[in-house]
Amino acid sequence: MTRAILQDDAGGTPADSLPHENQPHENLGTFQDTSSDSSALVHRFPWAALLIMALMGFLLIATETMPAGLLPQISAGLDITEGTAGQFVSAYALGTVVAAMPAVAITRSMRRKPVFVVGILGFLAANLVTAFSADIVLSLAARLLAGAFSGLLWGIIAGYARRITAPEHAGRALAVASLGTPVGLAVGTPFGSWLGTTWDWRWSFGVLAILTLLTVLLAVFLVPDAPGQHAGTRVPLVRVLGFPGVAVVLAVVVTWMLGHNILYTYIGSYLRSTGLPLPVEIALMVFGAAAIAGIAITGGVIDSGLRRLSLLSLAAFIAAGVIIIVGHASAAAVVTAIVLWGIAFGGAAAQLQTAISAASGHNADVANAMLGVAFNLAIFAAGVAGAVMISNFDGLVLPAVMAGLAAVALLFAIAGRRTAFPT
Numbered sequence: 001m002t003r004a005i006l007q008d009d010a011g012g013t014p015a016d017s018l019p020h021e022n023q024p025h026e027n028l029g030t031f032q033d034t035s036s037d038s039s040a041l042v043h044r045f046p047w048a049a050l051l052i053m054a055l056m057g058f059l060l061i062a063t064e065t066m067p068a069g070l071l072p073q074i075s076a077g078l079d080i081t082e083g084t085a086g087q088f089v090s091a092y093a094l095g096t097v098v099a100a101m102p103a104v105a106i107t108r109s110m111r112r113k114p115v116f117v118v119g120i121l122g123f124l125a126a127n128l129v130t131a132f133s134a135d136i137v138l139s140l141a142a143r144l145l146a147g148a149f150s151g152l153l154w155g156i157i158a159g160y161a162r163r164i165t166a167p168e169h170a171g172r173a174l175a176v177a178s179l180g181t182p183v184g185l186a187v188g189t190p191f192g193s194w195l196g197t198t199w200d201w202r203w204s205f206g207v208l209a210i211l212t213l214l215t216v217l218l219a220v221f222l223v224p225d226a227p228g229q230h231a232g233t234r235v236p237l238v239r240v241l242g243f244p245g246v247a248v249v250l251a252v253v254v255t256w257m258l259g260h261n262i263l264y265t266y267i268g269s270y271l272r273s274t275g276l277p278l279p280v281e282i283a284l285m286v287f288g289a290a291a292i293a294g295i296a297i298t299g300g301v302i303d304s305g306l307r308r309l310s311l312l313s314l315a316a317f318i319a320a321g322v323i324i325i326v327g328h329a330s331a332a333a334v335v336t337a338i339v340l341w342g343i344a345f346g347g348a349a350a351q352l353q354t355a356i357s358a359a360s361g362h363n364a365d366v367a368n369a370m371l372g373v374a375f376n377l378a379i380f381a382a383g384v385a386g387a388v389m390i391s392n393f394d395g396l397v398l399p400a401v402m403a404g405l406a407a408v409a410l411l412f413a414i415a416g417r418r419t420a421f422p423t
Contacts, residue, residue, distance in 0.1 A: 046164050049223040050176040053157050055215050056120060057180025060150045062188025063127060063208055064092050070193055073201035078136050089383075091140045095147025096154070096376045103148065104155035104369035112160045113225035119156070120216040122149040124209055131205035151376075155369030158353040162364065163226035168303060170357075175299030175350040182291030182346045229362055240366045245359030245419030252412045252420070253352055253374040256314065259405030260345060261382030263321075263398045266390055273395030274328045278335070286335060287342040294346020302347070302354060307413075307421045310351045314410040316344035321403025328396060355421055 067074060067088035074085040107115045126146035133139040157177055165173035192204040241247060263270065264287075268280045294313075302309055320341035327333025353368060360367035389397055413421050 045166075045169055045172070046224065047176070049164055050161055050173055051179075052215060052218045052223055053161055053177040054179040054183075055211075055218070056153060057157065057178065058184040058188055059123075059180070059208060059212055059215065060153060061181055061184025062192055063123075063146060063205075064089070064150065065184070066188065066192035066196075066204055066208075067092075070196040070201045070204060073196045077201055078134070078139065080136050084136065087140055088143050090380070091143040092147035092150070093376045093380050095144040096151035097147075097373050097380075098151075099148035100151025100155050100369045100372045100376075101366065103152040104365050107152070107156070107228070108363075108365050109228040111225055111228055112156060112163060113219075113223060115156060115228075116153070116160060116223065117216060117219055119149050119153045120212060120219060123153065124212040124216065127205050127209040127212060131202050131209055151369065151372055154372040154375075156365055158357055158368040158371075159365040160226060162357060164224050171302035171306065171350065171354045172299045174353050174357075175295055175302055175347065178347075178349040178353065179292070179295050181349050182288055182295055182342075187288065229365065240360055240363045241370065243360050243363070243367075245416060245422075246356060246367055246370070248412055248416035248420035249352060249356040249359060250370060250374045252310075252355075252409045252416070253371055254378050255405045255412065256317070256348065256352075256409035257375055257378035258382050258385070259317070259321075259402040259409070260348075261379050262386045262389070262405075263324075263402040265382055266386040266395070266398055269390045269395035270324070270398050271395075274334065276328075276331045276334060278331055283335075283338055287338050287345075290339040290342025291346035294343040294348075295350065296346075297343065298347025298350050302350060306351060306354055306358075307417065307423055309347065310355065310413055310421050311410065313344040313348060313351060314406055314413060316340050317406035318403045318410065320344065321399040321406065324399035325396060325403070358422075359420055 067085070071082045071085045074080075074088065075082045078085070123146055126142045126149060129142035130139055130146070133142060158174055161173045161177040162170045192208070195207060196202075196204040241250075267283060271278055271280060271283060298309060320337045323333055323337035323340070327337065352371060356367045356371050357364040385401075386398065389401065417423055
């Protein structure tokens with residue numbers, strides 16, 4: 001079956017050898033290239049290519065979140081209010097939400113490497129404009145464009161990683177390719193803020209542009225090509241949403257990430273409410289280090305136990321929220337809870353990408369674009385909801401909301417035992 005499907009993707013055997021579109025779980029190895037180089041490649045784990053994808057993920061996360069730590073500098077540099085400077089984050093998220101699905105849908109038949117390289121180049125151009133622009137309208141347009149290319153890249157990275165990896169290591173490949181998310185949160189944003197504070201906020205975007213240029217060069221030389229989606233397996237976006245399990249995974253994404261971002265974005269408000277001598281920077285660094293450990297754990301077991309891993313991660317989120325509430329007077333308890341929270345979050349992206357890729361089969365790129373939109377909607381909603389909460393309640397309400405939303409996500413995951421998170 002695998003060989004027949006691979007030949008069909010390369011234009012060899014008839015389309016009727018492919019799995020039916022309503023059987024998305026069948027043989028996730030259908031994404032492999034069949035050139036002689038690619039055939040050899042899938043039998044060894046493509047560390048270099050996956051780490052380059054992880055580096056790109058790091059840059060996407062750092063670019064998205066970094067302005068939050070540079071609002072005073074951006075405000076002074078462009079002679080605008082901090083509220084207007086805050087739209088650097090909103091414009092990026094809006095670009096991702098609006099462009100992700102159309103961009104992935106348009107490019108899903110194209111070979112993966114050219115799309116990946118063009119996406120990186122577009123992202124590079126947007127960061128360069130942001131670094132040099134003196135006009136707020138042009139800067140926001142550049143951020144919108146950066147978000148659009150980010151949506152395209154997030155949409156294809158998961159499927160691309162699976163295409164160049166042997167099927168039995170698909171989950172592990174996603175765990176490695178997803179490593180950039182926790183590293184970006186742990187290192188990228190604080191480092192960018194330090195650069196902007198020490199030198200100038202434009203240096204932060206300049207360094208990101210330099211790193212993006214390095215990434216595209218590495219991608220050209222070290223990332224193998226892979227075929228796009230075969231015409232016989234492409235279905236309309238609405239029908240992908242209707243695949244058994246896809247909507248369930250998206251519901252888990254929205255509730256899980258909404259709860260996470262409500263506390264993560266406003267963790268400073270929570271820490272001020274506790275009165276503990278725990279700086280926000282230290283708390284975020286502990287979280288990021290724990291998240292990297294979570295990625296390592298996920299990479300080791302995801303291919304053999306996705307369902308158990310996802311349920312345990314959600315349960316750990318609930319436990320962390322409870323500990324953060326109950327133990328708010330103890331620094332040791334809070335740090336312990338942050339470590340548990342970070343470990344559970346670290347593998348979340350890989351777990352969710354693996355689940356939605358399995359549920360959508362050949363249409364994994366489109367499904368992952370939907371997942372990226374869901375992530376960004378959760379980030380946007382968390383910013384609004386969290387602001388309302390801290391304006392009307394004590395910061396201790398935030399972990400309670402996180403735990404409650406994680407519990408809802410856990411119920412969704414349990415209900416998806418047949419299609420979304422199968423046993």
